[in-house]
Amino acid sequence: MKTLMIYATKHGGSKKCVSLLSDQLIGEIDQCNLKSNPIPDLQQYDKVIIGGSIYAGSIQKEVSEFCNNHIQILEDKKVGLFISCMQGGDLARNQLKESFPDKLIRNAVVMESLGGVFDFKDMNFFEKLIIKMVTKNDKGIPVKNDAGVIDMISDNNIQKFAKAMNNA
Numbered sequence: 001m002k003t004l005m006i007y008a009t010k011h012g013g014s015k016k017c018v019s020l021l022s023d024q025l026i027g028e029i030d031q032c033n034l035k036s037n038p039i040p041d042l043q044q045y046d047k048v049i050i051g052g053s054i055y056a057g058s059i060q061k062e063v064s065e066f067c068n069n070h071i072q073i074l075e076d077k078k079v080g081l082f083i084s085c086m087q088g089g090d091l092a093r094n095q096l097k098e099s100f101p102d103k104l105i106r107n108a109v110v111m112e113s114l115g116g117v118f119d120f121k122d123m124n125f126f127e128k129l130i131i132k133m134v135t136k137n138d139k140g141i142p143v144k145n146d147a148g149v150i151d152m153i154s155d156n157n158i159q160k161f162a163k164a165m166n167n168a
Contacts, residue, residue: 008062080161081104081105
């Protein structure tokens with residue numbers, strides 16, 4: 001089985017999710033960052049994993065455009081959908097559903113929020129200010145580590161996602 005992992009990332013959270021997922025998937029795995037790589041021929045893949053980070057409430061436009069432009073081919077594939085975001089529960093589920101076309105959601109093998117990363121060294125002043133304001137009263141967000149990173153990627157969600165794709 002051959003799997004393509006298609007993603008877009010702004011500050012590396014989605015890339016980290018793809019890397020962690022790749023380590024747990026069975027078979028030949030190819031990765032494609034929509035912001036820096038051409039899209040390979042989708043016909044050569046049995047499974048396609050699509051994901052991106054939620055930024056300012058939406059998934060990157062590259063992910064949305066990819067899904068909309070390739071929906072017919074994707075309908076015939078085993079598809080997994082993920083988002084990388086710092087929210088959990090109903091908010092994450094709603095963001096996940098709003099990030100992908102209904103046709104893909106209905107046919108998806110698995111859909112999951114994998115958690116997120118705030119890497120402050122890669123953010124501009126405005127981004128840092130917004131994050132500090134948004135997380136100020138959120139007691140569920142841990143403090144950043146010595147490298148200036150808050151990492152909330154869920155190993156459990158990564159494992160569940162990989163298991164579902166491996167069994168598809």
